[in-house]
Amino acid sequence: MACPVARSDSFKPRRSRRTSRDIRSNVVGTHAGVGRLSERPTNASAVGFSNPRKQRRASRGYVSSVLKVDDAAAPRKGGRVGARRFDREVHRKRRVKTAVAIVAALAVAIVVAVAVGVAVLLGSIDSRLALGDSNAASALQPASKEGSFYSLVLADFSVEGDVAPERVRSSSADDLHSLDVSDTAVDGLAASGSASSAPVTVGSADQAQSNDAFALVHVDTENRTAQVIAIPSNVVSAGDDGLLYTLSDLWDHLGDAGVVEAVSSLAEVPITHVLKIDSDGLRSLVDALDGISVEVGEEIDDPRAGSVYVPAGQQQVDGAGALTMVRATNLSGGAQQMAANRIEVLRSLSAKLLSLDSLGFYALIDRLPGCLRTDESTGEVNHLITSMASVGVGAISGAMLPGDDISRDGIVIYRVDEGAWGDYLASMSQGQAPVVSQESAPRVDPSSFTVFVKNGSGVSGAAASISDSLEDRGFNVEGIGNTDIEAYDETLVVYAADEFQTAAQSVAQQLGVGRVISDYADFYHLETDVLVIVGRDWKPAE
Template structure:
């Protein structure tokens, strides 16, 4: 077999190969031999050839070694040949299009969610703005008398309702005033009922029934009068009327209450509410709140009003039927308050479930007296009120310190009355007064020892009846409470001995 030697590159082939290598190196400064005039015919710099672009300006810049864009390398680590094969296979373009569509869908979804979020925020803002405008106090001056509480501390709110009366008589007593101590930390609500006929000194320097405070100085006058009477600051104020209460009760679909006695008061309304479980509609709710012809009228009325208020709030925030925010919005036009709808909803959330909240109810200690022309005035027992409010401010039950005589159920107490004054008919008159206040007077007569007693005494033997004895003293506006022990013999819960100080 003949052997042939490999033919080498010719001189012209060597020059072409070298030129291609040099041309492939962008920015190379490897010098190449100059021509006879040191320049190529195309005036390119030494070591390069002309680079063509559709734009002549870019061609000149590239020829001078100015590079504006260089394609990035494949990030997959594959070779140029593999990259080219991947791009050339079937389905590559479709994959690119699918990924592009997915990106567009994602972008559109995010945009849509953003639009929904903005719309929802705008809707919620409009919802609360409308509710707040309806809840607002309008031209009331109540905020002048409100005092903001310390952060996290219990605070008082004054809730008022102009309930009126089903008959002309007793219309002034149709105004309901509830001072409510709200302790969010311990989930405790304490309702203090303030009778509308309590005599208070107002800014004009004269004494008036509390119900006249707004006519003297607006809602701020009323708030200051209650705050002064109870010795507390009032942080919030809310007001409504009979029509407002009916509307709210109808919105929540009725309010269920458990009544421990029948409610039958012609001045309150034509409805008779039987004892036991009752679902109140709007009119019957107003009847319950107006009613006052109980044996211990003020104490029972305070309990009924507190019971209704808590059960109404429980019904509204329970989530049954309409949502709580919807109830607040729908009922906003029925209430005037400095609370915003957001604050009301937040308070409902804090106290939920209201069925587990500790609730106390009491009335300002004192007694109703009948003045000239049959006008009734409520006389406050200042010492007992101070004792009760001391317990309330401490977060305890209103009667826990020394007892609240207004909470005594007089209908359950038996009393014997003996005349030790020497004043004829004194025992009979005292017995009539006690019976009118609801006590069971089982016997009336004279003392059997012939002694003239200088002072009236209300005697108890069982310590459980000490507060009841105080109630009798309060109702008679006379007497001294005495622990009789074994010194006095009687079969009733209490014994009243009329003394020479009796002026009844």
């Protein structure tokens, strides 16, 4: 009867199996550890020996010693390996394998963490750029040409304390017909052929210079160019209720989608994207970008627009300066100069944003949530930034929608020059800058308002000279005189009521000199619709 063999307390089946595996991986032979003899040749060629003779013997199955050989070193003669050294080597290999496994696991964890972080960041950027409760998506259309699309910029540059412009309502369109609005190249208006019996909502003169700003932007990623068209807020279009509205009123009445549909109909192009910005967003963006460089066509000194004075010429402006530029209305260049200021800020801001890489843009938006709102996803924004990377301001051209203001009895509507607008659209579709008309003076009936001229220049006969010049052009000049003091360095064109702002601008345009201002504080005590104060900057014609 065989006696049972006592098993050591330290014996573990798992440890036994691991020891067997280590021995098989480090012993010369056929490694027939599967319970039967193997017909395979030995692994002698993978083991180092002190001389070739011993290696040949090992290949035939005769092994008397084992040498440790590094992968990059030749076998050393007589370098037999003892049991202790052999054991250390086995443990070393095990530690190396463990370390490699840990490093690989850490690398995978880092990659996963980065991927999750990027996904969270992009999701956060998407939410910060999202339009929120805007209904614009219902009016957007896919681009008709690959590499080319149209976007609409909707801007609200009002600030706390602004007085909302008065809306003027007419029970019929008779007033519009007296203004020749039937000529207006607006599909919504032209489509209402029975406009003579339809109620109309239009804006006052102040509405024509409101803080609502609209711009149609054509982006051509293939040619790396963009064209910006400023759309006046008093362009007229039909609402879904059959009434006529200015774009500003339409924005209030039908939301973003109403303006998108109106401008798309006006331009006869599909609008693919919408971008929204307000006064706080503009100020924050410009400051975060360390200011923008702008070309100022006319000095800006408008207390109602802001406290910042911006001289003419190339200027570096901060957020407050940029906001003052887009809000200023007392400009001798009138609506044309106001549109030029807004286009210049938009061009410079766009070029500065496109100078950032994708991560820089995402970091900016993450830092300033809500400064910009758009329907575009982070992927689409990344594609745009990549396609238009580092384009200069020169690649972004701009112009105002060609046309003029028509004003009667407080009603101001922008009449589109259909022929010039067609030329603009044709050039834009080719990725080229729109052709800007040389005739920038607003076409206002000069006999529809009264003018008084005062001489404050110290030059004898200045008021009479200007009076004669204006009367020759059809203006209704009621009289001339002198100011109490001769201390006016610049010529001023002052209007009493907001409805005569466009009229004052037309006077300044005809004179070729003069800053248009409003006498809202009744400082000048006007007895006519417009007052001209001749300053020292006026020079008599030769």
